[in-house]
Amino acid sequence: MKLVSATVGPFRSINSSQVVEIDRDVTVLVGMNEAGKTVFLKALHKAQDALGLEKFNPTDDYPRKDYTSYMKRHQEAPETAVALIYQLDDKEVDEINARFNTSIEKGFKFSVSFLYNNTKNITLTVDQAPVISAMALTSGLSTDAAAAIKKATSLRSVVEELSDIDYTDADGEFLNGLKARIEKTSWENVVQYEVWTYVSKLLPKFLYFSDYDLLPGKLNLKDLATRVANAKADPHNALKQVQPKHQAVLALLRMAEVDIDDFSGSSGYEELKAKVEAVSISLTDQVLEFWKQNEDLEVEVDIRSDVTDEAPFNDGPNLYLRIKNRRHRGVTTPFDQRSRGFIWFFSFLVWFDSVQQQLDPAGTPLHKQLILLLDEPGLALHALAQADFLRYIDALADDHQVIYTTHSPFMVHSNRLHQVRVVEDKAAIGTVISDNISGSDARTIFPLQAALGWNLAQNLFITTRNLLVEGPSELAYLQTVSALVQADGGNGLPDNITIVPVGGLNNVATFVSLLGANGLELAVLHDYSGKPEQKLDGLIQQRLLAQKSVFNASQFRDLENLGHNSVPSDIEDLFDVALYLDYFNKVYAKALGDTPILESDLPEGDRIVHRIERALITKKINVRPTGGFNHYAVAAAFSTSPPEHLSEETLTRFSALFKAISSAV
Structure with missing residues (x-):
C-alpha cells in the first residue's frame, strides 16, 4: 500500500487546504526557512503517528487568525486537519477479492480524513x-x-x-x-466495513525525525528512570518529562534489550555494557555503509558513576557516548561534540530501529508500514557527503516511502524534479505547496537551480562527449523528448552525451576552448536565424569545431529535407504548433484569463515563439512586465509534466536529430 496524496489544512501556517501528490518512493519539500515545510510534516505525523502519541489540538494546531471563530463550531462540526489517499498494490487487491469475494479493480484507492477532534472519516467504495x-x-x-x-x-x-x-x-x-x-x-455497507477493517491494519504510519531527536553525549540513568516513572504516573504531561534526548537513549537501551530498572537491579556492569556496546557496533557498521567521509569513526559506550560531576550526573550511573577516531590514534571525544552529520546518522538509525521493534516485538515485517518524515536531514553534512546521504535515502525508499524537507541544492536529485514539491509562504494566504516549479518565487526554487548548475559543473569536465546548446530550454526539451522517444521504441540521445547550456551563441567560443583543451568531443545545436552564424564559422575555420558536428534546428524541421537548412527555426519549432500552444496557455493561464492564444490567433511566420510574442502584442496581453514571454517557463512545464505521446512527425524530427548528434560525437 502506498500513500499517493495528502491534503493538509487548515493547520498552523497552512490557512487553506493544500493538496500534495506524494511520490511512490521519495517526495522532497523545497522552500525557504519558515515557509511551512516542517508544518506539513508535523500535520502528517499527528494524523498517523507510528507510536500513537500525537494528537490534534486546535489550540496548538488551528491557524490563529481563525481560531476564535472555529472554536465556536468545533464541538458540533470539527474540521478536517489532514486527508490521506492510499492506493493498494496488486497483491493486496487480489487478497481482498479472494477473502471477501469482492471485485475491486487494480489501483484501488480510498481516503482517510483526520479531524480536529481526533476522529476519522473513511471514504471507501466497494460494490456488494x-x-x-x-x-x-x-x-x-x-x-x-x-x-x-x-x-x-x-x-x-x-x-x-x-x-x-x-x-x-x-x-x-x-x-x-x-x-x-x-x-x-x-x-x-457491511462489505465496505469489512474491507476497511482489513486495510486499516495495513495503513502506513508516519515516523518523524529531526535534529531534536539526536542522542546526547551523556545522560544520567537515575534521572531518566525518575522521568519515566513520572511520565507513567501522569501520561498527560509525559512529553514534558521524557524529552526527545531521553527518548533517544531509551531507544538505544531498548535495542540492547536493557531495561532502565536494570541499572538499579541485579544485572552486573559488564553485562549491561556488553549489551549496549554490541548494539553500538552494529549501528556503527550500518552507518559506515553510507558514511564515506571518514570511515575511521566508531561509537564507544560507557556506563559509570561520577560523584564529582554536576547534578544530576553526580547521582548514580551515567551513560556516556563518545566517538573514537582511529585516524588520530584512537582519540575519543564526547558524542555531541563531534561531526553533527555522523551524530545524525547514528541517532536516526537508533530511533528508526527502536520504533520498528516497538511496532513489531514478534519480528514480523510490520516495519514496512512506516512512512519516514525527515526534517532537514543532512543539514550539517559537507556538500559531497550529502550525495552519500541521498544514496541512504534511496536505500530507505526500497522499503519505505520517504518525505523530507530541504533547502540545500545538494539534497536534490536534479534528474528527479518530479519528486519535488515547492513550499512558499505567501502574504495573506499562508503556506502554499505545489509541484509547479516554473510558477514559483525565484528565491524558493534557487536550490533547484543550484542543483541543476552543480550537476552541469560536476559533469562538464568528466564526460568525453558533450553537446553544447544555447540555453536551459534546449536541455529540458532534449532530455524529456529523448526519454519519450525511447519509451516509443526509438533511439534517444545516448546516455554518454552531456548536454551543456552555454547561455547563448556568444559563449560558444569560450566553452569550445575550455572543453576542447581537455580533449573532449563536441557538437553544437543552435537556433537558426536564416543565415550563417559567423562565430560558428570562425570556430570551424580555426579547426576548433568540425563542420559535421554543428547542427541547427531548421535541419530537422522539414521532414522532406532532413539534414539541410530550411526556414528560420528554434527547437520549439520541432513540436506541433498545437502542442506548444497548449503548454504556453497552461503556464500563463492566470495572465491570459479567458483568452488563451489559439492557433488561429498566430500571425504568419516561421518561428512559433516569435509568432506568439506578436500575437500577445496584437491582443494587448502582457504576461510579464518586460514583454514577450519566458521561453524556459514553457520548457520547464513540458519537462515536469510531459505529454504521454508525441505525434509521428515530432518523433521523426527528434529521432533524426538524436541520430545525427550520436554519429557526430
Whole structure:
C-alpha cells in the first residue's frame, strides 16, 4: 500500500487546504526557512503517528487568525486537519477479492480524513453485488434461499429476503452467520466495513525525525528512570518529562534489550555494557555503509558513576557516548561534540530501529508500514557527503516511502524534479505547496537551480562527449523528448552525451576552448536565424569545431529535407504548433484569463515563439512586465509534466536529430 496524496489544512501556517501528490518512493519539500515545510510534516505525523502519541489540538494546531471563530463550531462540526489517499498494490487487491469475494479493480484507492477532534472519516467504495452473487452459490443452500439472495441489493437486505421463505436447517445456519456478521458494524455497507477493517491494519504510519531527536553525549540513568516513572504516573504531561534526548537513549537501551530498572537491579556492569556496546557496533557498521567521509569513526559506550560531576550526573550511573577516531590514534571525544552529520546518522538509525521493534516485538515485517518524515536531514553534512546521504535515502525508499524537507541544492536529485514539491509562504494566504516549479518565487526554487548548475559543473569536465546548446530550454526539451522517444521504441540521445547550456551563441567560443583543451568531443545545436552564424564559422575555420558536428534546428524541421537548412527555426519549432500552444496557455493561464492564444490567433511566420510574442502584442496581453514571454517557463512545464505521446512527425524530427548528434560525437 502506498500513500499517493495528502491534503493538509487548515493547520498552523497552512490557512487553506493544500493538496500534495506524494511520490511512490521519495517526495522532497523545497522552500525557504519558515515557509511551512516542517508544518506539513508535523500535520502528517499527528494524523498517523507510528507510536500513537500525537494528537490534534486546535489550540496548538488551528491557524490563529481563525481560531476564535472555529472554536465556536468545533464541538458540533470539527474540521478536517489532514486527508490521506492510499492506493493498494496488486497483491493486496487480489487478497481482498479472494477473502471477501469482492471485485475491486487494480489501483484501488480510498481516503482517510483526520479531524480536529481526533476522529476519522473513511471514504471507501466497494460494490456488494459480487459478494451477494458469491453468497447465492454457497454450498448447501436451498434453491429458494439462493433465489432470495439473488434478489438482494445489499448484505442487510439479504436478511430481509431470506425472512420471507421457508428455509432449511442449512439456510438457517447461513442466516445466523450472516446476522452475526452484520451485527459487527453500524455501516450500511457491511462489505465496505469489512474491507476497511482489513486495510486499516495495513495503513502506513508516519515516523518523524529531526535534529531534536539526536542522542546526547551523556545522560544520567537515575534521572531518566525518575522521568519515566513520572511520565507513567501522569501520561498527560509525559512529553514534558521524557524529552526527545531521553527518548533517544531509551531507544538505544531498548535495542540492547536493557531495561532502565536494570541499572538499579541485579544485572552486573559488564553485562549491561556488553549489551549496549554490541548494539553500538552494529549501528556503527550500518552507518559506515553510507558514511564515506571518514570511515575511521566508531561509537564507544560507557556506563559509570561520577560523584564529582554536576547534578544530576553526580547521582548514580551515567551513560556516556563518545566517538573514537582511529585516524588520530584512537582519540575519543564526547558524542555531541563531534561531526553533527555522523551524530545524525547514528541517532536516526537508533530511533528508526527502536520504533520498528516497538511496532513489531514478534519480528514480523510490520516495519514496512512506516512512512519516514525527515526534517532537514543532512543539514550539517559537507556538500559531497550529502550525495552519500541521498544514496541512504534511496536505500530507505526500497522499503519505505520517504518525505523530507530541504533547502540545500545538494539534497536534490536534479534528474528527479518530479519528486519535488515547492513550499512558499505567501502574504495573506499562508503556506502554499505545489509541484509547479516554473510558477514559483525565484528565491524558493534557487536550490533547484543550484542543483541543476552543480550537476552541469560536476559533469562538464568528466564526460568525453558533450553537446553544447544555447540555453536551459534546449536541455529540458532534449532530455524529456529523448526519454519519450525511447519509451516509443526509438533511439534517444545516448546516455554518454552531456548536454551543456552555454547561455547563448556568444559563449560558444569560450566553452569550445575550455572543453576542447581537455580533449573532449563536441557538437553544437543552435537556433537558426536564416543565415550563417559567423562565430560558428570562425570556430570551424580555426579547426576548433568540425563542420559535421554543428547542427541547427531548421535541419530537422522539414521532414522532406532532413539534414539541410530550411526556414528560420528554434527547437520549439520541432513540436506541433498545437502542442506548444497548449503548454504556453497552461503556464500563463492566470495572465491570459479567458483568452488563451489559439492557433488561429498566430500571425504568419516561421518561428512559433516569435509568432506568439506578436500575437500577445496584437491582443494587448502582457504576461510579464518586460514583454514577450519566458521561453524556459514553457520548457520547464513540458519537462515536469510531459505529454504521454508525441505525434509521428515530432518523433521523426527528434529521432533524426538524436541520430545525427550520436554519429557526430
